[in-house]
Amino acid sequence: MMSHQNTTATSQVDITRVKPYGDTLNDGMVQMSFTLPVPAGEEAAEAARILAKKMGLDEPSVVYQRDLGIGYSYFIVYGKCQHTVDYSSIKVTKVEGDVMDRLECEKFIEENIKRTVTMVGASTGTDAHTVGIDAIMNMKGFNGHFGLERYQGINAINMGSQVPNEELIARAIEEKADAILVSQTVTQKDVHIANLTNMVELCEAEGVRDKILLLCGGPRISHELAQELGFDAGFGTDSYAENVASYVLTELVERKRV
Amino acid sequence: MGLIKQLKTKYRTLAIVGMAKNAGKTTALNSLLEEAFDEGLTLAVTSTGRDGESTDVVSGGDKPKVYLFTDTIVSVPEKLYDLAETGLEILQRTEYRTAVGNVLICRVADSGYVQIAGPGSVREHQKLCEDMLDYGVDMVLIDGAIDRKSIAAPETSDAIILATGAVISRSLKVVVEETVHIVSLYQSPTLEDEEAIAALAKERREGFCLALIDDENQLDVMPVRTSLGAGALLDEAIGEHTKYVYIDGALTESVIAGIHPKKFQTTTFVLPDPTRIFIGATKWQQLLKKGFRIRVLRNIKVAAVTVNPFSPSGYAFDPAGLKQSIEEALDGIPVFDVRMGGFESYE
Numbered sequence: 262m263m264s265h266q267n268t269t270a271t272s273q274v275d276i277t278r279v280k281p282y283g284d285t286l287n288d289g290m291v292q293m294s295f296t297l298p299v300p301a302g303e304e305a306a307e308a309a310r311i312l313a314k315k316m317g318l319d320e321p322s323v324v325y326q327r328d329l330g331i332g333y334s335y336f337i338v339y340g341k342c343q344h345t346v347d348y349s350s351i352k353v354t355k356v357e358g359d360v361m362d363r364l365e366c367e368k369f370i371e372e373n374i375k376r377t378v379t380m381v382g383a384s385t386g387t388d389a390h391t392v393g394i395d396a397i398m399n400m401k402g403f404n405g406h407f408g409l410e411r412y413q414g415i416n417a418i419n420m421g422s423q424v425p426n427e428e429l430i431a432r433a434i435e436e437k438a439d440a441i442l443v444s445q446t447v448t449q450k451d452v453h454i455a456n457l458t459n460m461v462e463l464c465e466a467e468g469v470r471d472k473i474l475l476l477c478g479g480p481r482i483s484h485e486l487a488q489e490l491g492f493d494a495g496f497g498t499d500s501y502a503e504n505v506a507s508y509v510l511t512e513l514v515e516r517k518r519v
Numbered sequence: 520m521g522l523i524k525q526l527k528t529k530y531r532t533l534a535i536v537g538m539a540k541n542a543g544k545t546t547a548l549n550s551l552l553e554e555a556f557d558e559g560l561t562l563a564v565t566s567t568g569r570d571g572e573s574t575d576v577v578s579g580g581d582k583p584k585v586y587l588f589t590d591t592i593v594s595v596p597e598k599l600y601d602l603a604e605t606g607l608e609i610l611q612r613t614e615y616r617t618a619v620g621n622v623l624i625c626r627v628a629d630s631g632y633v634q635i636a637g638p639g640s641v642r643e644h645q646k647l648c649e650d651m652l653d654y655g656v657d658m659v660l661i662d663g664a665i666d667r668k669s670i671a672a673p674e675t676s677d678a679i680i681l682a683t684g685a686v687i688s689r690s691l692k693v694v695v696e697e698t699v700h701i702v703s704l705y706q707s708p709t710l711e712d713e714e715a716i717a718a719l720a721k722e723r724r725e726g727f728c729l730a731l732i733d734d735e736n737q738l739d740v741m742p743v744r745t746s747l748g749a750g751a752l753l754d755e756a757i758g759e760h761t762k763y764v765y766i767d768g769a770l771t772e773s774v775i776a777g778i779h780p781k782k783f784q785t786t787t788f789v790l791p792d793p794t795r796i797f798i799g800a801t802k803w804q805q806l807l808k809k810g811f812r813i814r815v816l817r818n819i820k821v822a823a824v825t826v827n828p829f830s831p832s833g834y835a836f837d838p839a840g841l842k843q844s845i846e847e848a849l850d851g852i853p854v855f856d857v858r859m860g861g862f863e864s865y866e
Contacts (some may be wrong), residue, residue, distance in 0.1 A: 431747040465669035466769035488618040489568040
């Protein structure tokens with residue numbers, strides 16, 4: 262690869278050494294933005310540049326800065342990433358099973374479950390953001406994917422935001438729910454972690470952990486994190502109602518809870 | 520004699536439970552595994568979360584890997600099987616489903632690093648422990664995850680090791696208080712009233728979550744599906760003859776918030792075990808001052824406490840000082856700083 266380094270741009274991707282793409286393959290160009298607690302100015306821009314250099318970016322340049330007031334300033338920095346990743350060695354665990362679309366889910370319920378499936382969801386703890394749980398549960402859904410309320414055979418109960426864990430569990434028990442969906446959008450200082458483990462522990466104490474499927478979702482949630490926290494499944498970004506529904510319906514059959 | 524050999528004579532399953540993330544559970548586990556190897560014991564290992572991955576899924580930081588010796592029995596979900604850095608012989612494919620595939624019971628063919636994970640629910644863990652004991656191991660170790668403590672329940676674990684440390688607070692006083700709170704909850708007195716126990720046992724078979732027992736040991740099952748949020752209802756139901764309130768569920772602040780404190784003087788709350796208590800140290804002390812009393816059907820044996828003087832946020836306590844403070848506060852429970860000499864020299 263080194264031999265034709267200065268000739269034409271490389272067009273062959275080496276998946277064992279992947280790096281960012283800007284204008285040409287393997288130029289490593291990265292754009293990032295951050296805020297520094299210093300007033301904007303030439304010193305601040307230099308600070309941002311040095312910081313980017315320390316992060317391992319070559320030829321960092323500050324292309325934008327703006328004073329945020331009260332002694333803070335915001336930067337956009339370009340630079341060349343020097344690191345590569347061996348893409349071929351990456352192993353990621355994903356939610357198992359095929360994703361059925363809404364109509365297939367409805368048919369699956371009719372044929373295999375033969376009763377209404379109840380799911381209770383909320384954004385829990387101090388989290389006031391309903392965007393995640395609404396995208397999955399509300400009738401209109403998100404990004405062209407209808408929400409669970411639209412599904413025939415699914416009783417979707419969206420309790421909204423800032424719902425204490427115990428209220429969500431109490432409701433799920435009252436409704437004899439098949440699944441609890443917990444959304445966590447705010448993850449600053451890892452507040453979602455303690456809140457999610459508390460959910461699992463309360464379900465254990467209430468004796469419902471092996472009766473109700475426990476799902477969590479949010480921008481920083483992955484399937485691997487779900488396993489660590491004690492949830493049955495975890496859904497990150499790019500998950501829609503059909504991902505959640507497919508998982509719940511398949512598991513109900515697999516676990517013989519129909 | 521090391522701690523593990525002593526524990527082995529008394530317990531079949533031992534859970535390592537953490538007060539918080541980064542309290543030192545995996546370090547304690549590795550130390551126990553090493554000691555068991557030195558003593559010639561064969562162990563089985565499972566985890567309520569996931570163990571042995573080198574990067575922490577929560578913080579992205581480094582995490583101690585888990586080194587297993589030849590012949591150790593271990594639970595590994597299907598999707599983590601390929602990630603083991605040594606040979607694993609599959610003994611059994613179980614029906615326990617996890618987020619990363621069904622749990623396999625494996626035998627370590629060659630010592631090495633293995634990623635461990637177990638079933639999601641405590642009940643399934645209980646069954647898994649039985650499955651593992653059938654392979655003739657001396658003891659099963661269950662590694663807890665993050666701050667999840669339900670695995671400490673006596674149905675699953677004969678005893679626990681509690682991992683605590685600097686991560687809980689920058690204040691040594693708070694670390695000691697929080698640790699003492701959990702240990703004293705776990706050692707809650709058991710219900711000794713034979714007639715009440717008999718009344719409960721008779722009805723428990725039917726399955727209910729909330730009941731009152733009066734001074735003639737008559738049991739009154741309340742028509743609710745959960746005790747959560749039942750405070751106001753309980754306040755109405757507790758009369759002057761109510762001797763016990765039995766809760767087969769979680770004891771949270773919402774359960775007792777609606778109850779007039781005067782009723783705490785005459786009524787005792789009864790729970791299956793201490794893992795059902797979800798009330799913080801400060802609030803708990805306030806309740807006790809108002810006369811609140813608790814009894815459990817079974818309590819939890821705390822075999823040892825481990826201390827980790829370092830916090831990943833970058834501060835640390837004087838190791839000897841932390842160990843001594845915890846030792847003094849926990850009268851009689853052995854305290855170890857695993858990094859400073861393991862579980863050795865335990866009399």
